[in-house]
Amino acid sequence: MAGDKRTTTFTFLAEPGDVNFGGKVHGGAVMKWIDQVAYACASAWSRRYCVTIYVGGIRFFKPIQIGHTVKLEATVIYTGSSSMHISVDVWSGPLWEDDLVKNTHCIIIFVALDQDGNKVDVPKWVPETEEDKALYDYALRLMERRKLIEDEMLPYLMN
C-alpha cells in the first residue's frame, strides 16, 4: 500500500566493472547506486513512477574497495505535495567485517508522476519519534539553505 514502506536497503558486492582509474570504486558508480536506491524508496513510498528532481551535495569521505560489501539505505524524511526528500547513507567494508564504514550521505529529492508524466500527490509522511522529527527538521533546514545556493547558481542555470 502507498505510504507503508519508508526505507529501502540495497546490499551487494562492488564488482571489477565498477572500478575507476585508480583501482577503487568509481564515484559515478556510487552516484548511480544512490539514485537507484532513492528511486526504489520513492517508488515504494508513493507506488508511482518517480523522477529525480534534485541531488544534494555528495562528499565522498572514504574510497570503496572493489570486492567489498556495499550497503545503501534510503529513507523518506520529508514529503511535500508531489516531492519526497530521501536521505541516503552509503557504507562499505570487507566481507569478513561486521562493521561497515560510512562512505557518504546525501539528500536526493524525487517527484511522483502519473501515467501522463504529470506530477501527482504522494502520501504524507508524519514524523512521530524524536529521531524522525530531527530528520524532518533537518530536511526543512536544508530546504532553506538550498534556496540560497540556488539563488547563487541562478546565472549558471539559465541558457
Ligand SMILES: CC(C)(COP(=O)(O)OP(=O)(O)OC[C@H]1O[C@@H](n2cnc3c(N)ncnc32)[C@H](O)[C@@H]1OP(=O)(O)O)[C@@H](O)C(=O)NCCC(=O)NCCS
Ligand atoms: C519533475 C517535473 C515534471 C516537475 O515539474 P515542475 O513543473 O518542475 O514542478 P514544480 O516546479 O512544481 O516542482 C515539483 C516539486 O518539486 C519540488 N522542487 C522543484 N524544484 C526543486 C528543487 N530545486 N529542489 C527541491 N525540490 C524542488 C517542488 O517544491 C515541488 O514539490 P511539491 O510538489 O512537494 O511542493 C519536471 O521538473 C521534470 O520533468 N524534471 C526532469 C526530471 C528528470 O528527468 N529527472 C531525471 C534526470 S535527467
